[in-house]
Amino acid sequence: MRRLGIGELARQVRMRPSALRYYESVGLLPPAGRVAGRRVYPAGTVRRIALIKMAQRAGFTLAEIRQLLDADADRGTTRQWRALAERKLPELDRFIQETRALRNAVADCLACGCMNFDSCGLLSSGTVEDA
Known part of the structure; x- marks a missing residue:
């Protein structure tokens, strides 16, 4: 399974790495795996972030989005x-x-x-x- 480093993921989804870390801290993203101490995410995380962004544009709060994702x-x-x-x-x-x-x-x-x-x-x- 292909994994993306946090920098590569951030570039693909046009977000800052700090925002991805925040999403992880509030439970929107599952905890990242680690390779040599660096965060890595499954490639499917791109789709999950697209869903989060769409829900945010529709006016859902992060808590509501987390509830749906959970x-x-x-x-x-x-x-x-x-x-x-x-x-x-x-x-x-x-x-x-x-x-x-x-x-x-x-x-x-x-x-x-x-x-x-x-x-x-x-x-x-x-x-x-x-x-």
Whole structure:
């Protein structure tokens, strides 16, 4: 089985070695093996880190991600994932709405054309929604 040193793994997943050590310390990555005192990880760790990054982008906390990863070998994983995802969807929907409102506010400011924040009619009239 191919093993990756921490530096090589860090380059492949575009993270700092310190972040990988942190992930290991909080239980997101299993303890690394050691070769001549240096951390080495199975090549499959790249896929695990991709899953962690995807879950983080979706708004899951590290504790939630660890909970899912800990249950990975367990039969309840699908149920657990479904429950976490169902709780996360409304939060993501709110984030999307807020982001759209911010995007519209920026577009409105560009359309105004004045680019003078001190005297912009949009900002003083309350036309641009608060996000």
